[in-house]
Amino acid sequence: MGKEKLAIIGSGNWGSAIARIAGNNVPRFSEEFDQKISVWVYEEEFEGKKLTEIINTEHENKKYLPGVKLPENVVAIPDIGEAVKGATALVFVMPHQFLGRVIDQLSGKVQKGAKAISLIKGVDVKGADIHIFADVISDKLGVSCSALSGANIAPEVARDQFSETTIGYRSKAEGEMWKRLFETPSFRVSLVEDVAGVSLCGALKNIVAVAAGLVEGLGWGNNSQAAIMRIGLLEMHEFCIEFFEGVKAETFLMESSGVADVITSCLGGRNKRVAVAFVKEKKSFDELEQSMLNGQKLQGIHTAKEVHNFLEARNRVDAYPLFNNVYKVCWEDHPVEKLTEGI
């Protein structure tokens, strides 16, 4: 059997951190993995140079993960067709709002029998239908797609600070392959047979993180934060039980993908930080995203809207009062002081 050839599709903050891990790991499994890792980069100029050129010459993604060196076997490629050519293992890691267009560009270009994993935290909503992105990727590209999600603030992982993550696998063999690719002594991977649970935890916790930021912006203290985390986790779990089959309670309660990601995101993620500023500075989320995140993208406010639209289509908005209130504060000028009304 030939070696697994890896392509990473996306090169933002998390994409770059995960490329660093995979690039450092493949030499340990040189019989199994091709040593070159192709990374598709959405091309743009940064400080007068092409981002791909910066990554390939200076071995650093200076825009999205500054200050962290990437191994030299990580190669940035601006053409997505070229990036996935011959790849047998595809890692999808981009802000969820861009995946639709990217998938369309990949149609007919992915090698038959390739495996994929989604690191994307978001959901795909069309009217009364909801899908996890691992399923979107599987359906559109005809590949088997697992999911990785956990308490993983990218700059911390990129600096080898001790962290854990969870992989929801399609088959045990695929899960074990992804684990070999991603696990390091400081980045521990646990495997669960629950692709939907892992994916949904990653998506829905972003709504809870926005709520935590709103609460901190109001100047409320630790008890309020803890209550938001608890209620948020409960709504996340209820949502999964109501709309998805086979999701396991352990994925929420015992895995990094669940309770741990809620905690880290509510303590220090981008969604939380920008939501604090939304309350304190009284600026729009768009303005704050631009001024605070240097090109990185917010997911939580969009997921709040998408989940709200889905719940409205199913006539179930009132069953998820925290999700609903976050949506109303972010998108309908609802007073932030009423965030906890009805929860």
Ligand SMILES: NC(=O)c1ccc[n+]([C@@H]2O[C@H](COP(=O)([O-])OP(=O)(O)OC[C@H]3O[C@@H](n4cnc5c(N)ncnc54)[C@H](O)[C@@H]3O)[C@@H](O)[C@H]2O)c1
């Ligand atoms: N950053 C984190 O700490 C972190 C950790 C775990 C999971 N995640 C998840 O991983 C996914 C990717 O996040 P990230 O932090 O790597 O991205 P990011 O927020 O840094 O987003 C910027 C990326 O989007 C790309 N981009 C901009 N416009 C685009 C377009 N029109 N089409 C395609 N791409 C475009 C940029 O080139 C860049 O690679 C998200 O779902 C996020 O929730 C992020």
Ligand SMILES: O=P(O)(O)OC[C@H](O)CO
């Ligand atoms: O910075 P955030 O809010 O996008 O969250 C980052 C990661 O998802 C935390 O696990």
